[in-house]
Amino acid sequence: MAEAMSMDERADELERKKSEELDVLITKSSLYNMMDGELGPLGMGFGLTQKTGKHFLIGDDPRLPAMPAKPTLVDFFKYRTNGANHVIQSATHALKAGMSEKTILACLLHDIAVDMFIKSDHGYWAAAMIEPYVDEEVTWAIKAHQALRFFPDDSVGYEYPQMYIDHFGADYVPDDYIKRDYEQFRNHKWYMTARLITLHDIYSFDYTAKVSLDPFIDIIGRNFRQPEEGLGFDNSPAAHIWRTIRRPTKYL
Numbered sequence: 001m002a003e004a005m006s007m008d009e010r011a012d013e014l015e016r017k018k019s020e021e022l023d024v025l026i027t028k029s030s031l032y033n034m035m036d037g038e039l040g041p042l043g044m045g046f047g048l049t050q051k052t053g054k055h056f057l058i059g060d061d062p063r064l065p066a067m068p069a070k071p072t073l074v075d076f077f078k079y080r081t082n083g084a085n086h087v088i089q090s091a092t093h094a095l096k097a098g099m100s101e102k103t104i105l106a107c108l109l110h111d112i113a114v115d116m117f118i119k120s121d122h123g124y125w126a127a128a129m130i131e132p133y134v135d136e137e138v139t140w141a142i143k144a145h146q147a148l149r150f151f152p153d154d155s156v157g158y159e160y161p162q163m164y165i166d167h168f169g170a171d172y173v174p175d176d177y178i179k180r181d182y183e184q185f186r187n188h189k190w191y192m193t194a195r196l197i198t199l200h201d202i203y204s205f206d207y208t209a210k211v212s213l214d215p216f217i218d219i220i221g222r223n224f225r226q227p228e229e230g231l232g233f234d235n236s237p238a239a240h241i242w243r244t245i246r247r248p249t250k251y252l
């Protein structure tokens with residue numbers, strides 16, 4: 001019986017089994033499936049609700065940590081990352097170097113897309129997530145850091161990361177849009193703010209290192225306009241991104 005099933009059907013069957021252990025049916029969006037090399041959302045078959053007597057999940061995912069009704073940025077760090085070790089280490093590095101609050105905040109938020117959303121074009125995504133809530137310069141710097149990471153700047157001692165050689169190969173060439181954006185960014189008035197992110201972009205990979213958001217709570221308070229309704233339930237142009245991070249498996 002199992003052999004007669006296609007790869008797709010087997011994957012769907014597995015998801016169905018996992019879903020059966022819960023009180024609700026949980027599907028996967030096209031984006032999740034693309035990450036497994038598949039196209040389209042997970043097809044769980046019509047009539048599944050009648051067959052199982054369950055409904056599709058249309059709210060918070062019971063497998064993920066529960067979030068407060070009106071979540072703050074700190075709540076997203078707490079409940080939607082696995083510690084955000086890297087960005088907290090980077091912000092700590094910037095704090096110890098005596099950087100401005102703007103720069104420290106930029107370091108703290110520069111990879112939040114990686115930590116709680118998506119890796120691909122993470123600088124651009126992070127900028128979109130925070131734009132309504134922070135100083136324009138912070139948004140700009142975070143958007144720019146992704147491209148700047150690929151280009152050395154001798155004037156501040158920033159070298160092309162050895163890690164990128166390991167990760168992508170010595171002959172890797174960034175995409176044209178990254179090169180184009182870099183050319184634009186390097187002449188921008190806020191270039192150095194973005195460059196500072198790359199300078200404090202610390203990859204210690206010591207995941208046992210004790211990091212804490214505590215030193216940054218006040219900086220967040222002063223520099224991040226936390227919406228009263230909770231991040232995601234305000235009416236900002238970025239609210240839906242936060243809602244999706246809160247409820248990534250919501251049916252619609």
Ligand SMILES: [Fe+2]
Pocket residue numbers: 110111122123145146
């Ligand atoms: Fe980054």
Ligand SMILES: [Fe+2]
Pocket residue numbers: 086090110111201202
């Ligand atoms: Fe980073």
